[in-house]
Amino acid sequence: MLVGAFQDKADDWTFANIRLLFDHPYIDAYKTSIEISLVTALLGGIGGFFIAYAAVRDGTPRWIRGGIMTFSGVAANFGGVPLAFAFIATIGPLGLVTVFFRDHFGYDLTEHGITLFGKTGVELAYLYFQFPLMILVIAPAIDGLRREWREAALNLGASNLQFWRHVGIPVLMPSLLGAMILLFGNAFAAYATAYSLTAGSIPIVPNLISAYYTGNVLDNPHLAQALAFGMFIVLAGTMAIYIPLQRRSARWSK
Amino acid sequence: MRHRRHIAPSAVVWLLIGGLYFTIPLIATLQISLKSPQTGKCCTLENYGWVLHNGDFWHTLKISFMLALETVIIALLLFVPTIYWVHLKIPRLRPVIAFLALIPFVVPPIVMVVGLLKVFKGTPDWFYQQPWGFLAASYVILAFPFMFFSLDAGFRSIDVHTLTEASQSLGARWTTTLWRVILPNIKAAALAGSFLTLAIVMGEFTIANLAAFHTFPIFIQYVNESQGFPAGALTLMSFAITWVAMLSLLVFGRRKGGGPGAIAGMRR
Numbered sequence: 001m002l003v004g005a006f007q008d009k010a011d012d013w014t015f016a017n018i019r020l021l022f023d024h025p026y027i028d029a030y031k032t033s034i035e036i037s038l039v040t041a042l043l044g045g046i047g048g049f050f051i052a053y054a055a056v057r058d059g060t061p062r063w064i065r066g067g068i069m070t071f072s073g074v075a076a077n078f079g080g081v082p083l084a085f086a087f088i089a090t091i092g093p094l095g096l097v098t099v100f101f102r103d104h105f106g107y108d109l110t111e112h113g114i115t116l117f118g119k120t121g122v123e124l125a126y127l128y129f130q131f132p133l134m135i136l137v138i139a140p141a142i143d144g145l146r147r148e149w150r151e152a153a154l155n156l157g158a159s160n161l162q163f164w165r166h167v168g169i170p171v172l173m174p175s176l177l178g179a180m181i182l183l184f185g186n187a188f189a190a191y192a193t194a195y196s197l198t199a200g201s202i203p204i205v206p207n208l209i210s211a212y213y214t215g216n217v218l219d220n221p222h223l224a225q226a227l228a229f230g231m232f233i234v235l236a237g238t239m240a241i242y243i244p245l246q247r248r249s250a251r252w253s254k
Numbered sequence: 255m256r257h258r259r260h261i262a263p264s265a266v267v268w269l270l271i272g273g274l275y276f277t278i279p280l281i282a283t284l285q286i287s288l289k290s291p292q293t294g295k296c297c298t299l300e301n302y303g304w305v306l307h308n309g310d311f312w313h314t315l316k317i318s319f320m321l322a323l324e325t326v327i328i329a330l331l332l333f334v335p336t337i338y339w340v341h342l343k344i345p346r347l348r349p350v351i352a353f354l355a356l357i358p359f360v361v362p363p364i365v366m367v368v369g370l371l372k373v374f375k376g377t378p379d380w381f382y383q384q385p386w387g388f389l390a391a392s393y394v395i396l397a398f399p400f401m402f403f404s405l406d407a408g409f410r411s412i413d414v415h416t417l418t419e420a421s422q423s424l425g426a427r428w429t430t431t432l433w434r435v436i437l438p439n440i441k442a443a444a445l446a447g448s449f450l451t452l453a454i455v456m457g458e459f460t461i462a463n464l465a466a467f468h469t470f471p472i473f474i475q476y477v478n479e480s481q482g483f484p485a486g487a488l489t490l491m492s493f494a495i496t497w498v499a500m501l502s503l504l505v506f507g508r509r510k511g512g513g514p515g516a517i518a519g520m521r522r
Contacts, residue, residue: 049270054265074500085489086279096282189362193457206364213464228368
């Protein structure tokens with residue numbers, strides 16, 4: 001793949017394929033991919049954090065916590081084609097929620113841009129595995145926020161808000177950022193869900209790659225290889241940020 | 255500090271939002287799956303019958319299941335002795351392998367399949383054109399990190415050196431040691447890795463689709479595109495398969511630290 005990205009049809013060396021990546025429509029596909037990944041990483045990260053915090057904080061019964069962690073373990077591994085169908089059934093043209101809103105509020109989701117087959121739909125579906133992944137990754141870090149720190153802060157007269165601002169958030173920051181980067185990579189690499197949801201029509205990079213193999217346009221496999229190479233670079237970049245962050249967040253866990 | 259006796263109100267709100275978000279799509283799918291394909295009215299089990307009487311359903315399910323078994327067996331044969339050897343003789347190599355195991359997170363299936371199709375292009379038809387050849391080989395690569403992290407956790411929790419020495423002083427050969435002494439001790443880890451691999455292979459769509467093989471997820475996609483109501487039934491059934499695989503994983507994993515492998519799926 002690495003080699004193929006730099007070859008032309010006659011197997012000679014070239015940068016032409018890589019240069020093509022910066023042209024339309026390929027650069028747009030990367031933009032769409034990155035946008036979807038950013039949005040779902042951010043929303044998934046924030047939402048996942050709050051759900052995880054709600055699950056592990058004092059006062060929440062143990063069984064809720066156990067249930068959520070088990071469910072997250074399953075849901076984080078759930079995706080692809082069945083997930084796509086579940087969302088078609090929910091917010092598709094005849095989906096449960098679409099029909100509910102139309103019948104009870106006279107509000108047409110489709111007219112307001114909430115359609116399944118565009119970016120919003122794909123993002124909504126991706127969140128279904130982004131939330132659980134965030135919960136699984138961040139829950140141990142929240143557990144690591146020692147109760148003594150909180151007690152110490154409150155004893156010194158800090159308000160709840162001050163505790164979070166000066167202790168909680170700074171300690172959790174590396175874990176939060178690291179987890180969100182993980183989510184970004186997770187969404188960026190996803191293919192089956194978006195393919196199945198939009199029948200391959202949404203222009204994200206994996207769909208372009210697959211079009212060269214499953215469609216009838218296999219005239220330049222080297223371009224597909226170059227596209228894959230571009231994905232590899234983006235993901236290698238995210239890992240390069242993720243690994244040092246993870247080291248940093250491990251600092252408090254000893 | 256006062257400890258909360260009752261659940262915090264904001265926690266209730268967040269748990270409720272999360273709960274709704276995760277259950278509504280499942281309810282919507284259930285509702286569709288119960289509608290009659292002819293009239294669109296509730297409630298009938300016809301769709302489930304359609305799926306169960308569909309030859310392609312059993313055929314592709316069998317292919318995927320056999321593929322998963324093949325992948326699990328090859329992966330175990332390949333990785334158990336290797337990781338055993340690394341732990342016993344060359345522990346310095348462990349971080350290197352652990353680093354290699356991270357590669358599939360940087361090279362996702364959609365990227366990997368492009369490389370695999372190119373690398374294996376010249377191979378004979380009985381390999382390249384058969385799921386048992388090309389797909390199984392690809393899936394063993396996909397399974398590697400998950401197998402590695404489970405097995406590695408298993409090997410770390412036992413004393414490989416003492417067990418091996420004891421077995422050898424009693425006159426056992428390498429194969430006997432591995433089979434009768436080591437394997438029973440890492441059974442939980444091996445099972446956890448196997449279930450994870452099973453779940454991954456049963457749900458793998460990307461590679462199968464791009465390499466044009468007809469596995470179970472490809473069948474689901476085909477039904478999704480062509481048959482609205484039965485697709486609901488099929489989706490729920492494949493949910494159930496994921497649940498069974500992942501729950502058995504959690505049950506086995508809980509016994510002996512399941513490792514981080516449990517969290518990163520390959521299905522998307």
